[in-house]
Amino acid sequence: MKKILPILLVLIALIITAAVVIGVKRTKTVDWEESFNEKSNKPYGVSVLYKELPNLFEGYKVRTVYHQPASYLKANSEDGYGEHVAEGNFIIIGNTDYLEDESIDELLHFVDSGNTLFISDYYFPQKIHDTLDVSVDYIENEKDSISYLSLKNKNVQEITLDKNKFDQYFSEYNSINHTVLGHSKIDYKHINFLQVPFGKGKVLLHLEPKAFTNYNLLMEERYKYVEGVLSYLPDANVYFDSYTKIQTGYDGDVEKESNLAWFLEQLSFRWAWYTAIVFGILFMIFNAKRRQRVIKIIKPLQNTTVAFVKTVSNLYFDTKDHKNLIDKKITYFLEKIRHDLHLNTDNLDEEFTEKLAAKTGKKKEDVKKLINYINLMKSKNEFFEENLIKLNRQIEAFYSK
Structure with missing residues (x-):
């Protein structure tokens, strides 16, 4: 020793x-990657804007969309199986190249129904350019990498964006139907913000997504420019796109440190x-001597199955891990169907619904309502306490009738 x-x-x-x-x-080291992720506190994340949206649209619901717009908007249409009908403002900031043609069609249908689509990016998918009759070009800021942004019809002072090597602008647009809302490099009249009417609604196209990032919102009074841009959106519910940010690998722990x-x-x-x-x-070294350990009294094992189940369920509920509880309830329900009724639960379709109603003697409408809600829960990524309560009530009602 x-x-x-x-x-x-x-x-x-x-x-x-x-x-x-x-x-x-x-x-x-500072990570200057332009993620435009709503959970990122890095310079070019948009967590500051995301947290302020409920204040900017006070009294209205702000929802985060983790799916392709096509699947989300169809699910939340009048004939869909979602929990509400999507109406209001759909906001996309950066990384729009992920948009599939089907999603673009669904977004334009959303606008045509009287809603608003706001997109801020350096360029847009070709289908948007072709459908809305716009073209985008750029110039290089050779001297100082500083851009000057202004709004046409708002009492907002011109702002500067540093660390900006390029200025994007609309090189072609329909000057009769499209409304100019803002400029970059105002001396040269480069248009970077347009309002495009479409059906009963409108599309707002903006070409400087970095204006909405944490770095610029916290610099000087640049936030006033963002407030001015978003003031063109009507007072209504907000759907904030996050699907593209998940695809690029940002999982919500982007800033986690010790x-x-x-x-x-x-x-x-x-x-x-x-x-x-x-x-x-x-202390551990000097106390590392042989000592007589206390002989513990070993009690006989008790049947604590019920207590264990209560403890685990309370743990999930207290930690608001609604996804785990919902998954387990669905799994247990389908397993019971397989065991008691010998039905294949791989495809929860119309045929399965009819078989389940026939074997249980329950009304087809009630069974279909339960199966549709289970399918909805299996397709979602974001869950709330109301989802868990609604699922539990429907399963209990199924067993009680």
């Missing part, structure tokens, strides 16, 4: 020294922490 102790102390000292040196030499990181940056706390670690290790 006496021979090992000096070696251990030297190793501890070396580890602490290395940790301090690494901490001092470590330099922070909770201890900030404290270790404070010199006094860092040395107190290392000192505590050293004394803790020394």
Whole structure:
């Protein structure tokens, strides 16, 4: 023991020294990737805008869309199986190249019904260019990488965007039907913000998505420009696109760091922490002697199945992990159907609904309502407590009748 102790102390000292040196030499790097992710606190994420949307559209619902617009808007149409009819403003910021033709058609149908589509990107899918009769070009900011943005009909002071190598602008548009709302490089009259009428609604096309990012919203008074841009949207519910951000790999933990990181940056706390670690290790070394362990009384195993189920379910409910509870309820329900009624549950379609109604003697309308809601739950990524309660009531009603 006496021979090992000096070696251990030297190793501890070396580890602490290395940790301090690494901490001092470590330099922070800033990630300037243009993610436009609503959960990212990086410079070019849009978490600040996302958190302010409920204030900008006070009194209206703000929903985040994690699906292709085609599937989401069809599900939430008048004849769909969604929980509401989608009406209001659909907002897409950056990364619009993911939009499929079917989604573009559904978005334009959404607008044609009297709603508003707002897109801010450097360019748009070709189908949007062709359908709305617009073309986009750009010029390079060779001298200072600074862009000047202004709005035409709003009392908003011209703002600057730094770190901007290019200015996009509409090189062609329908000057009779389209309304010019804003410019970049106003001296050269480069149009970067258009309002395009479509059916009963309108499409707002904007060519500078970086204006909506965290970096620019927190710089000077640039947020006033964003407020002015969004003021062209009517006061209505908001559907904020997030599908493309999931596809590019942002899973919501984009900014997660150690909770201890900030404290270790404070010199006094860092040395107190290392000192505590050293004394803790020394305490363990000097107390590592043979001692008679307390003989524990082993109690016979109890049947705690019910208590276990209650504990696990309460855990999921308290942590608001509604997805897990919904998945488990659906799995248990389908397993019981397979076991009791010997039905194949791979395809929950019309044929399965008819067989289930026939075997259980229940009304086909009630069975169809339950199966449609299960299919909806299996297709969703975002769940709320109301979804869990509604599913539970429908399953209980199925068993009770």
